[in-house]
Amino acid sequence: MSVLTQIRRNDQPIYLDYQATTPTDPRVLEAMMPYFIHKFGNPHSRSHSYGWEAEEAVEKARGQVAKLIGADEKEVIFTSGATESNNLAIRGVAEFYKDRKNHIVTTVTEHKCVLDTCRHLEQQGFEVTYLPVQKNGLIDLEALRAAVTDKTVVVSVMAVNNEIGVIQPLAEIGKICREKKTFFHTDAAQAAGKIPLDIEAMNIDLMSISGHKIYGPKGIGALYVRRKPRVRLVPLIVGGGQERGFRSGTLPTPLCVGLGEASEICLKEMDGEAKRLTKLQQRMLKGLQDRLPEIYVNGDLEHRIPGNLNISFAYVEGESLMMGIKSLSVSSGSACTSASLEPSYVLRALGVDEELAHTSLRIGLGRFTTEQEVDTAVDELVRHVNKLREMSPLWEMAQEGIDLKSIEWAAH
Amino acid sequence: MPAAVYLDHNATSPLRPAAFDAMVEALRAGGNPSSVHGVGRRARALVDAARRQVAALVGALPAELVFSSGGTEANNMALAGSCRRRVLVSAIEHDSVLKAAPNAEVVPVERSGVIDLAAFERQVMSGEPALVSVMLANNETGVLQPIAEIVRLARKAGALVHCDAVQAAGKVPVDLHGLGVDYLSLSAHKLGGPAGVGALVVRNGVRFRADRRGGGQESNRRAGTENVAGIVGFGVAAEAARAGLAAAALRDRLEQALRSIAPQARVFGAEAERLPNTTCVSMPGVAAATQVMALDLAGVCVSAGAACSSGKVHRSAVLAAMGVSDAEAGSAIRISSGWNSRAEDVDRLIAAWRDLYVRVGQSDIPKSQAA
Numbered sequence: 057m058s059v060l061t062q063i064r065r066n067d068q069p070i071y072l073d074y075q076a077t078t079p080t081d082p083r084v085l086e087a088m089m090p091y092f093i094h095k096f097g098n099p100h101s102r103s104h105s106y107g108w109e110a111e112e113a114v115e116k117a118r119g120q121v122a123k124l125i126g127a128d129e130k131e132v133i134f135t136s137g138a139t140e141s142n143n144l145a146i147r148g149v150a151e152f153y154k155d156r157k158n159h160i161v162t163t164v165t166e167h168k169c170v171l172d173t174c175r176h177l178e179q180q181g182f183e184v185t186y187l188p189v190q191k192n193g194l195i196d197l198e199a200l201r202a203a204v205t206d207k208t209v210v211v212s213v214m215a216v217n218n219e220i221g222v223i224q225p226l227a228e229i230g231k232i233c234r235e236k237k238t239f240f241h242t243d244a245a246q247a248a249g250k251i252p253l254d255i256e257a258m259n260i261d262l263m264s265i266s267g268h269k270i271y272g273p274k275g276i277g278a279l280y281v282r283r284k285p286r287v288r289l290v291p292l293i294v295g296g297g298q299e300r301g302f303r304s305g306t307l308p309t310p311l312c313v314g315l316g317e318a319s320e321i322c323l324k325e326m327d328g329e330a331k332r333l334t335k336l337q338q339r340m341l342k343g344l345q346d347r348l349p350e351i352y353v354n355g356d357l358e359h360r361i362p363g364n365l366n367i368s369f370a371y372v373e374g375e376s377l378m379m380g381i382k383s384l385s386v387s388s389g390s391a392c393t394s395a396s397l398e399p400s401y402v403l404r405a406l407g408v409d410e411e412l413a414h415t416s417l418r419i420g421l422g423r424f425t426t427e428q429e430v431d432t433a434v435d436e437l438v439r440h441v442n443k444l445r446e447m448s449p450l451w452e453m454a455q456e457g458i459d460l461k462s463i464e465w466a467a468h
Numbered sequence: 469m470p471a472a473v474y475l476d477h478n479a480t481s482p483l484r485p486a487a488f489d490a491m492v493e494a495l496r497a498g499g500n501p502s503s504v505h506g507v508g509r510r511a512r513a514l515v516d517a518a519r520r521q522v523a524a525l526v527g528a529l530p531a532e533l534v535f536s537s538g539g540t541e542a543n544n545m546a547l548a549g550s551c552r553r554r555v556l557v558s559a560i561e562h563d564s565v566l567k568a569a570p571n572a573e574v575v576p577v578e579r580s581g582v583i584d585l586a587a588f589e590r591q592v593m594s595g596e597p598a599l600v601s602v603m604l605a606n607n608e609t610g611v612l613q614p615i616a617e618i619v620r621l622a623r624k625a626g627a628l629v630h631c632d633a634v635q636a637a638g639k640v641p642v643d644l645h646g647l648g649v650d651y652l653s654l655s656a657h658k659l660g661g662p663a664g665v666g667a668l669v670v671r672n673g674v675r676f677r678a679d680r681r682g683g684g685q686e687s688n689r690r691a692g693t694e695n696v697a698g699i700v701g702f703g704v705a706a707e708a709a710r711a712g713l714a715a716a717a718l719r720d721r722l723e724q725a726l727r728s729i730a731p732q733a734r735v736f737g738a739e740a741e742r743l744p745n746t747t748c749v750s751m752p753g754v755a756a757a758t759q760v761m762a763l764d765l766a767g768v769c770v771s772a773g774a775a776c777s778s779g780k781v782h783r784s785a786v787l788a789a790m791g792v793s794d795a796e797a798g799s800a801i802r803i804s805s806g807w808n809s810r811a812e813d814v815d816r817l818i819a820a821w822r823d824l825y826v827r828v829g830q831s832d833i834p835k836s837q838a839a
Binding site for chain 2: 068069071073076077078079080085089092093096097098100101103104105106107135136137138139140142143167168169172173175176266268273274275276292293294295296297304305306307308309310311378382384385386387388
């Protein structure tokens with residue numbers, strides 16, 4: 057563990073934002089190193105040993121990624137990240153099959169890159185059904201079944217939500233899609249390497265994977281594309297015809313190697329890590345619940361990855377809390393939209409009311425989080441929440457038993 | 469063991485040590501630049517610093533830069549992002565331009581490899597305002613194109629101009645505003661930065677529509693978490709490249725030596741202005757594949773054409789566009805030096821090339837190579 061503990065120096069904040077990005081595992085970095093320096097060839101150069109060596113490394117990595125999800129290596133294509141994978145999967149199939157089918161089903165809590173891609177396709181004349189989610193963040197399978205028609209080209213449902221960590225019932229969704237003869241795409245950026253995924257058992261046709269969410273590097277991702285029965289795509293990036301024509305551009309060998317190594321480590325350590333993180337998650341939650349009244353966990357606790365908690369601290373403004381606890385790196389929602397102060401659309405979709413949505417923090421635990429860090433984080437959170445509540449007139453009124461919803465605020 | 473002499477920089481250039489060091493540091497530091505907390509803000513600062521470094525290489529404003537996953541994506545972004553229906557390309561563009569604009573009108577090049585400006589003027593003036601896409605330097609021959617002149621003609625026709633500067637940047641001075649182009653594509657790994665990063669420069673005020681949808685990264689021009697370490701490496705490499713642009717001395721010595729060994733050897737594009745690092749040369753009667761294999765065994769890496777298509781055996785579209793016969797094009801190899809190339813490397817290439825030529829080049833062409 058000596059290398060692993062080098063991740064954080066004592067003067068640095070405690071990193072609790074593993075859904076935004078994960079530190080690169082030192083073992084991953086080590087595997088990448090030679091391909092930055094000595095083994096720098098272009099994997100598409102077929103005329104010399106530098107090229108062959110790079111190609112071999114890329115193909116090994118492809119196999120490692122495939123193994124993580126039970127796929128064949130020929131079914132994995134490298135992309136620049138999960139955003140590109142999601143764009144390619146949804147737009148790629150929609151455009152390829154547009155003469156026969158024109159309908160897409162997704163959910164309201166998808167990542168922004170899925171929702172924006174769907175909105176773009178709506179402008180192009182496709183119809184999109186945005187399924188609501190239940191209060192626990194999971195979709196209603198009967199609603200899904202009812203939404204899919206013979207015009208539905210693809211159902212895109214994320215495996216694990218980036219804000220609340222809930223796991224959608226993938227196998228059941230896959231079964232419905234197979235019965236209804238539509239493709240099933242899942243954005244597994246937050247799921248791969250954390251929960252077991254099996255493209256056969258779950259009937260998944262397309263799956264997006266991100267490198268930097270699984271302790272690999274940024275700038276690399278993958279898209280699983282089923283070969284039997286074959287899924288066809290219109291590529292988004294054309295050129296040299298790399299990646300079997302699905303995605304042109306010189307492959308970044310070290311990044312591919314990093315994603316491969318990260319996948320292998322995740323597969324090997326998934327069970328142990330999940331157990332360890334479950335303990336930490338419970339320790340954190342219990343620590344907070346024991347010492348703070350009126351805190352609420354958003355999203356299902358049972359169908360959830362162990363590395364996530366999303367908690368509303370009533371009467372405390374999330375942004376102020378975040379800014380107050382400088383010793384912790386946490387976020388108030390998705391990183392991509394964190395600069396905006398709008399409440400999370402994911403929480404609103406769960407029916408969390410606006411005031412509570414504003415008080416929420418996303419806490420991400422991961423491979424390098426220690427028990428001691430969890431304890432320190434709990435202390436810090438309790439201290440700052442109490443401090444902010446003491447300054448809050450709303451908290452004071454609530455403590456006095458006044459129903460805040462009954463108050464008619466004067467307009468000003 | 470890989471060969472010791474690497475002369476295939478136009479395929480990919482080894483990572484500069486300073487870029488590597490900066491990247492490892494960035495990989496260790498981690499953080500998502502979109503996160504508001506300190507770790508995220510530090511990652512954001514790294515991206516901003518690199519943006520300034522890369523912008524300086526091409527005389528652009530930092531805000532004019534959109535980082536991408538590489539040159540191919542940058543070219544695709546420009547062609548899709550200009551929103552022009554009509555596209556004109558030169559006959560020698562990279563596949564990432566040609567395939568991204570399958571219905572483009574093709575402008576011929578002269579035998580020298582330089583775009584036919586008279587033909588271009590006629591084509592660009594007839595029809596609706598187009599997007600013109602012409603590369604600054606060709607990847608196979610190194611021939612430089614008269615971009616400023618192309619821009620002047622394009623402006624008269626109300627056309628926008630995209631310039632693929634992937635092979636030129638870091639090898640010859642590139643100045644966005646001096647050239648006057650609207651879009652400029654760059655790649656990190658061609659100038660000693662890492663693979664997996666590039667940029668599209670969009671001149672201030674020029675229309676650009678993003679094709680990739682998602683988070684608001686890169687000022688809403690390219691969604692996706694930034695490849696922070698890659699971008700950092702790009703910045704450092706760009707700065708190093710700007711400080712030490714290549715001289716043509718090695719290339720000229722090499723070409724002189726090869727021609728003195730085999731007087732019929734032809735350097736393609738020799739009559740035009742070229743990159744100081746690129747030589748596309750034929751060994752008459754010897755198949756390119758035979759040459760690259762023999763040179764590889766002798767410990768020298770070169771290529772038979774562009775890396776992206778070098779696995780497939782087909783004739784070079786670039787040489788064909790220059791009117792080179794199939795037979796002659798089939799015996800052409802590309803030698804490209806770079807930031808770490810030394811005179812000894814070129815000497816080893818010359819010696820290996822001479823050995824091969826003496827062994828097979830001067831004898832009758834064996835049947836297997838004549839095919």
